[in-house]
Amino acid sequence: MICTSLREWLACLERESCLKTVTKKVDLIHELAALGKKADGKYALKFTNIGNDIPVVTGFAGNRTLMAKAMGVEVEKAAEHFAWAQTNPMECIIVEKEKAPVKECITLEVDLAKLPIPVHHEKDNGAYITAALLIAKDPETGERNVAIHRLQVSGPNRLGILILPRHLANFYQKAEAQGKVLEIALAIGVDPILLLASQALAPLGFDEFTIASRLYGKPVELVKCETVDLEVPAQAEIILEGRLLPGVREVEGPFGEYPKYYGPASLKPVIELMAMTTRKDPIFHTIVPATMEHCLLGAIPREGGMLQILRNTVPTTLSVHLTPGGTCRYHVVVKIDKKHEGEAKNAMCAAFGTSHEIKHVVIVDKDVDIFNMEDVEWAIATRSQAGRDVMIVERAAGNLLDPSTDEGIGDKMGIDATIPLNATKERFERVRIPGEETIKLEDYIE
Numbered sequence: 001m002i003c004t005s006l007r008e009w010l011a012c013l014e015r016e017s018c019l020k021t022v023t024k025k026v027d028l029i030h031e032l033a034a035l036g037k038k039a040d041g042k043y044a045l046k047f048t049n050i051g052n053d054i055p056v057v058t059g060f061a062g063n064r065t066l067m068a069k070a071m072g073v074e075v076e077k078a079a080e081h082f083a084w085a086q087t088n089p090m091e092c093i094i095v096e097k098e099k100a101p102v103k104e105c106i107t108l109e110v111d112l113a114k115l116p117i118p119v120h121h122e123k124d125n126g127a128y129i130t131a132a133l134l135i136a137k138d139p140e141t142g143e144r145n146v147a148i149h150r151l152q153v154s155g156p157n158r159l160g161i162l163i164l165p166r167h168l169a170n171f172y173q174k175a176e177a178q179g180k181v182l183e184i185a186l187a188i189g190v191d192p193i194l195l196l197a198s199q200a201l202a203p204l205g206f207d208e209f210t211i212a213s214r215l216y217g218k219p220v221e222l223v224k225c226e227t228v229d230l231e232v233p234a235q236a237e238i239i240l241e242g243r244l245l246p247g248v249r250e251v252e253g254p255f256g257e258y259p260k261y262y263g264p265a266s267l268k269p270v271i272e273l274m275a276m277t278t279r280k281d282p283i284f285h286t287i288v289p290a291t292m293e294h295c296l297l298g299a300i301p302r303e304g305g306m307l308q309i310l311r312n313t314v315p316t317t318l319s320v321h322l323t324p325g326g327t328c329r330y331h332v333v334v335k336i337d338k339k340h341e342g343e344a345k346n347a348m349c350a351a352f353g354t355s356h357e358i359k360h361v362v363i364v365d366k367d368v369d370i371f372n373m374e375d376v377e378w379a380i381a382t383r384s385q386a387g388r389d390v391m392i393v394e395r396a397a398g399n400l401l402d403p404s405t406d407e408g409i410g411d412k413m414g415i416d417a418t419i420p421l422n423a424t425k426e427r428f429e430r431v432r433i434p435g436e437e438t439i440k441l442e443d444y445i446e
Contacts, residue, residue: 002072004216005101005235006057006189006283009070010046013060019044026050028127032058033120036288046283052116056284061192062293064371067300070192071215076371079320082215082304086200089210092231093219100223100234102187104280108227110157110240110273116284117153121256125265127153128255130294131287132186132240133198135230136168138205139175139182144231146198146208148297150263150289151186152252157273160252161244162263164400167204172244172269181243183228184271189237189285192297194220199298201305201355209233227275237282242273257401258298259327260290295328302329306354310334313350314343320351321370330359330402333370338418348391348414357399361414367430368417379417383428389416 003009013019020039026032026047036058039045044060061067068078097103117127129151137144145167152160163169175182187194197212213220222231227241252268287294299322310317316337323331334347344363351361362376365383369375384390391414398410419428 003191009191021046029119032118033288040291054116054284056116058286059293079303083307085211085214090213092209092222095221095234101279102236105278108275110276112153123254131285132188135185143205144207159271160268176246183243185230185232186240187233187236189283199301239277240273241275242271245270256289261403299328309354310350314347329357333362335370337366344416344418356397365418384417
């Protein structure tokens with residue numbers, strides 16, 4: 001069953017013993033994040049004793065199996081399924097507020113201290129909202145964008161925000177150039193499909209909610225906001241309505257990011273909040289940064305987008321994997337069914353072009369399990385030679401959060417770990433034990 005709300009998803013996890021409730025007293029400063037990290041990839045946690053009436057959940061999408069389950073597909077089909085949904089978007093629908101659970105409680109007096117917002121890492125500059133969908137519209141075209149941004153609590157109704165050079169930055173620059181505010185809304189407490197859709201590698205003007213509609217198999221239900229001209233998920237737990245202020249900058253950061261380093265403090269834009277709507281008994285979702293929940297939410301949509309682009313250049317591309325060791329952003333393994341020499345290098349170039357974040361690319365043959373890094377490393381060790389099969393691109397645009405770069409400028413490397421087409425079969429034939437795939441050891445051990 002495809003779940004279309006956080007509550008449905010949590011109920012599903014509970015039925016399958018993938019959700020554990022923590023009733024012991026837990027501090028929002030560091031302790032909650034530490035427990036979330038301990039459970040990372042194993043099960044989701046729900047905290048009910050944190051000095052706040054609103055419970056907090058984390059880790060509900062902490063491994064590929066859960067991500068695939070949320071989409072109703074097998075693990076190895078997750079990226080392909082996402083790519084299909086992105087290619088076949090479905091429009092959303094607007095519902096009246098009476099049919100929107102997130103409108104059960106409405107207040108125009110926002111006090112963020114009433115929400116259980118954790119402090120995650122040791123040197124974080126305070127409490128951060130990490131799992132909110134930020135919804136905004138292009139001030140010129142009205143086209144919607146949905147994304148996730150780190151949000152530092154800097155006052156009762158004030159948030160500092162990191163805006164990387166993507167779609168929101170484009171919208172904000174347009175509004176700021178005219179001295180106007182940019183209206184935004186934040187949706188906290190949504191299901192995994194909405195979170196995944198928000199991370200799509202989509203062109204400017206593409207509405208990420210339409211990907212979620214296709215993954216649901218029915219239109220996403222949206223409801224109009226109270227104080228801004230935006231539509232938000234009707235099934236969300238909490239909505240914060242506000243505006244990005246023009247010409248205002250305040251210190252934001254440091255903040256522990258997905259590469260497992262701190263993003264430095266600097267002057268950043270500011271959001272002023274004007275309204276909050278919630279369910280009667282809302283649930284707050286936090287993503288502990290640098291956990292698998294954080295990394296995979298970005299990885300699977302990126303893999304889907306990459307798969308589409310790679311197949312345009314190398315049609316024999318079978319699958320892609322952004323590896324956990326590469327922070328699910330910087331390292332990608334690409335599996336191809338090589339038919340012509342040179343295809344591997346074409347695939348490398350195409351992979352680099354899919355995202356400035358991609359740093360190292362490994363191309364492997366169809367017999368390699370790209371989700372098994374031992375198998376990938378074996379292919380590199382036995383099928384590549386550095387002088388022949390390694391390609392280096394110097395001084396290219398990289399990721400600002402990669403501390404090894406020079407203000408975001410760094411080098412990229414591709415490795416061709418495929419078998420030469422003119423090699424004899426015997427030279428690269430894998431050893432095999434007949435029956436190994438089906439035999440069960442437990443049938444022979446008492």
